[in-house]
Amino acid sequence: MTTLAAASPSGAAETASPWARDGAAAVRLVDAGAAREPGARLAAIAIQLEPGWKTYWRQPGASGVPPRFDFTGSSNVAEARVGYPAPERSADEDGVTNVYHGLVTLPVTVTPRDPSAPVELRLVADYGICERVCVPVRAEAALRLDGDAAGQGPAADEVRAAAQAVPKQAALGAAGPVSVASVRRAPGPAGVVSIDIVAMAPDGAEPVLFAETGDGDYAPAPTLAGAPKDGLATFRMTFDEPDLPKSGLKLTLAAGAQAIETPVALDEIAPSP
Template structure:
């Protein structure tokens, strides 16, 4: 499995410490490198969505991962199968930074981060409670997978202004949709290489490209080059499915000193 290279000194478990859902935000769960909680805005919106964040408060010197951390980490994951009247939960990610800890290159965050989560209510108008099993990795010189269970009753405190402000702030950190002057174009590559040209306002030296390996794709660290005024990222394809998917695409984020954008690119 692609994430088995993580250096583990132990697994921090929180299942037994879980408490019944009593508020629109969970209690903090403490681990060696920080703490984590689940925050929501309370009641669903008109589309039947409950907005929230997975709030990760890292201690100084600790780090956590993006949606694709590379070959040496664990991406944050939520399992909401134990919830009531919740059909789905989608995590979103602020733009990451690239790290090299001596064991491998990976993408993530070296500061506290709030990951927006959108919960879809199965039957709008009916009571809904969130029972989320959380799995994520946090690292100092070594990496520790953290597992815990966070419970929330969004309707118990539906108008909490502090929680709503936290969610609004987290949503504002997300990348904007890619546009013609800030995004990527896919260039011809081969079976083992993805090549993209990046367009970005501002200093090209500040630009970085992140791609998430999904659907059995796995990518190495992008190599940047500039020629004739064009900024190009060449990405090794380390693994791929036996048959190229025909639906959807691969998620990418492009960052620069001017901000960040994201989008989907065709399967190589």
């Protein structure tokens, strides 16, 4: 679960746009000052949901609406890259979905065309919110980013915490306290393909694995196959078709406060034992 601490949309906020409310959700942009990348700025899309409501990760899962964030109306922006902290896993009668609750803070790394000039950041957000029934929402927000001294206060602190929570890139088999150790085809019935994913996570931390295709499309939710042992956990995915996606997989592994994102090409998936 990576939903950050809630805050009231009516509260004062430093270097943030006004909240744009629609029903059970409100959206604003927040300026957190200079980014780690030279010349870039750190901003965020903040979505405040009322209790009991949820919105979706970049890949919703079995149902739901993927968010779409459009910054093309901005000025002096070469790129606005949205980061996604690992979501929560939710299961209901519609299947397994990947969601956020409460205050959702999605960091945005903004690369100006001219780093010496102000940035006019303009957002059109299309996303879904659900309680029992899903509702599409469109919101617009605008914010001027014009100085490294900006981005002070609790709202900016939330942005920096969210940026730290975005999964770090890690290659398959890379060393680390959290890693995807191996991906292997598993024996299964005719007409389907199953794979086993072995993940490493600190003892006592419950690992959660999210999957997409390499193109970011839907992939079945990995399920934990037994309790983790000696820091290793095995997940299984079963595709109801005889072939894996040609684009491979993108796996997001979260355990405790740590999260990584690992791309897996088809030729990195070992054959069945």
